[in-house]
Amino acid sequence: MSGSGRAERLLETAREMNLQGLNRGTAGNASVRLADGAMLITPSGLRFDRCEPGDMVVIDADGHAEGARKASSEWRIHFDIYRARPDAGAILHAHPPYATALACHRRPIPPFHYMIARFGGADVRCAAYHTFGTQALSDATLDALRDRSACLLANHGMVVVGRDLDHGLALAIELEALCQHYLLSRQIGRPVLLDGTEMNEVVARFGSYGQARD
Numbered sequence: 001m002s003g004s005g006r007a008e009r010l011l012e013t014a015r016e017m018n019l020q021g022l023n024r025g026t027a028g029n030a031s032v033r034l035a036d037g038a039m040l041i042t043p044s045g046l047r048f049d050r051c052e053p054g055d056m057v058v059i060d061a062d063g064h065a066e067g068a069r070k071a072s073s074e075w076r077i078h079f080d081i082y083r084a085r086p087d088a089g090a091i092l093h094a095h096p097p098y099a100t101a102l103a104c105h106r107r108p109i110p111p112f113h114y115m116i117a118r119f120g121g122a123d124v125r126c127a128a129y130h131t132f133g134t135q136a137l138s139d140a141t142l143d144a145l146r147d148r149s150a151c152l153l154a155n156h157g158m159v160v161v162g163r164d165l166d167h168g169l170a171l172a173i174e175l176e177a178l179c180q181h182y183l184l185s186r187q188i189g190r191p192v193l194l195d196g197t198e199m200n201e202v203v204a205r206f207g208s209y210g211q212a213r214d
């Protein structure tokens, strides 16, 4: 895909995040991996419905931004994930209502539903709280993403790692739906959790993270 084609797809995905209720206003961001350690990321503080593909920001392998726009304030999280995770082709960060509500409790989402396995294991972890835009938050996010394709960010939102933009968007929608299901099930007590054997079986069926199929 050409550079401008990639920017168009990235912007389409960012707009779709708003349409799907994953983000409101200028919250959240998305990125896609480019060749040679570079990445393309949404700009800071601009509404996606008013952006053009040319507003997307290239960040090179040294972490330097190119172009007229300032990169999203969470660019470090994206940059560090691409360096650490060869399976990452696209990354989405959002503040969706249900995932963010759960993230404010700073607890992992337990195996209350078999689809939790779609994210690589028996839970979806919550990264420790750090100020937005900091290296400390990026480090905590990478830690929470170990062997997983998604995590919550304490008192903040969620991050998902996809093979490509479509996969990342599908994972983000799935995670938000699961967070809604979990919150609903907690309204009438504590849901019965799947055990280790049951979750291992589903993880094996889905295959390793990043290749999950349902």
Ligand SMILES: [Zn+2]
Pocket (backbone or CB within 6 Å): 028, 074, 093, 094, 095, 132, 156, 157
């Ligand atoms: Zn954020």
